[in-house]
């Protein structure tokens with residue numbers, strides 16, 4: 001029995017808002033909703049707060065957005081007082097920061113940990129959501145706010161024999177709370193996306209032998225992580241609001257300190273192009289992927305950047321055959337590109353093997369290792385799955401959410417996510433998704449996207465309270481137009497040209513639809529205009 005929920009429920013027989021998830025979104029929602037006088041409860045499946053940064057605590061876990069940008073902007077005092085130590089914040093530091101935020105705003109008192117939302121049924125008679133939780137409990141709320149995260153539902157591939165393996169199998173997104181000692185072991189890693197790229201160099205330093213099972217080589221550029229320069233920090237803090245405002249003007253909601261390039265890769269001479277790529281490479285970070293303004297829209301331009309990275313890999317990795325295997329061939333950026341800290345160098349170590357499972361796929365996991373289709377077996381003591389997530393919709397689809405006329409969200413989204421602004425779904429009144437599909441979300445600095453959504457939603461709820469409305473829902477027409485708009489923007493890019501989690505292509509059976517929206521500033525402007533025009537595209541009653 002969850003006493004915290006009970007006491008809240010008895011004080012207010014129906015909660016104004018239930019927030020699902022105590023990550024960056026859920027924490028800020030709780031703070032904002034309390035400010036506007038809403039009774040609000042957060043439930044969180046984990047044993048503590050932090051969302052992504054609670055679960056993904058594998059060695060090397062680090063954000064690839066700059067520290068001074070990957071933080072809340074809503075509290076001037078907080079952003080002045082908090083001191084980040086490095087250019088990119090480690091998981092440990094982000095978690096420390098979120099705990100400080102929770103303490104400063106007394107947020108823990110509003111969170112029930114170890115509690116999951118199992119199902120939510122909308123009751124049109126009283127415009128309430130009826131919720132069933134695990135551990136077993138039922139309650140009602142007026143608004144249901146899904147702060148469940150875009151990359152929170154781990155993808156554990158259904159490999160034959162998974163359960164028979166004698167040693168431990170760890171997923172990067174469900175990493176144990178206590179430190180794992182890998183010393184002296186033979187360890188296998190499956191997957192080399194952003195998580196794999198971070199954990200592989202760290203494991204290589206600890207283990208006796210590391211075997212990396214690679215299906216697709218990955219584009220990555222050096223992160224250029226370093227301790228923050230106090231002068232640089234002071235300069236940003238001297239005009240933090242201006243800095244934040246410039247972030248919000250960037251398509252990706254970040255890197256305002258970098259001048260966005262205004263030219264095509266094809267308008268400069270090959271020598272100039274190399275020079276500019278080299279300068280970005282040396283600077284480190286995502287600026288490389290913005291060296292020219294058409295890398296994600298023109299295949300020929302894209303190829304020039306891809307070739308530059310492949311050449312660098314060839315220069316870093318000593319064994320030419322390995323270098324070739326580590327050199328990606330797909331369109332750069334159609335799978336989310338990564339930053340790396342010594343990833344390619346790791347393959348010069350004598351204790352690291354690289355296995356190409358695109359040529360010879362994994363057949364099964366045995367009691368003592370991984371067997372490939374063409375007969376080879378690798379003996380292992382531990383397996384690490386860095387196999388990613390059922391992105392954007394995975395966490396929502398695990399919950400039985402039932403809207404009007406018995407329609408479930410699973411049915412509604414069976415051919416891909418349909419919603420308006422990535423915020424609201426027709427047929428599901430008083431339900432909001434924070435950084436849902438159809439919003440800039442994962443193509444943006446997540447904190448910028450989260451703050452914009454939380455503020456939009458809380459302003460909307462306040463407006464409804466002031467105007468006496470108790471129900472809001474996206475109209476079917478607005479939703480249809482929005483879905484087309486999201487697709488149109490994606491079709492103008494190279495994002496859809498390979499299999500990626502952006503498209504749901506990493507999950508067997510998932511509809512292939514590009515889920516995030518390209519471009520933060522026009523999106524934020526659209527959300528502002530919707531409000532200005534009395535919540536255009538929404539039905540309020």
Ligand code: N01
Nearest residue numbers: 062063064157191192193194195196215216336386387388
């Ligand atoms: O997951 P991924 P991730 N057999 O999906 C492979 C964010 N993030 O956790 O490409 C064999 O990118 C799969 O191979 P393939 C960031 O947005 C950020 O690494 O499908 N292999 C791929 O290599 C990121 O993009 C940070 O052929 C299998 C890997 O597993 C997102 O999270 C850090 C397989 C999965 O890569 C996801 O990153 C970490 C199978 N059955 C994450 N199934 C930072 O901020 C999958 N793979 C730095």
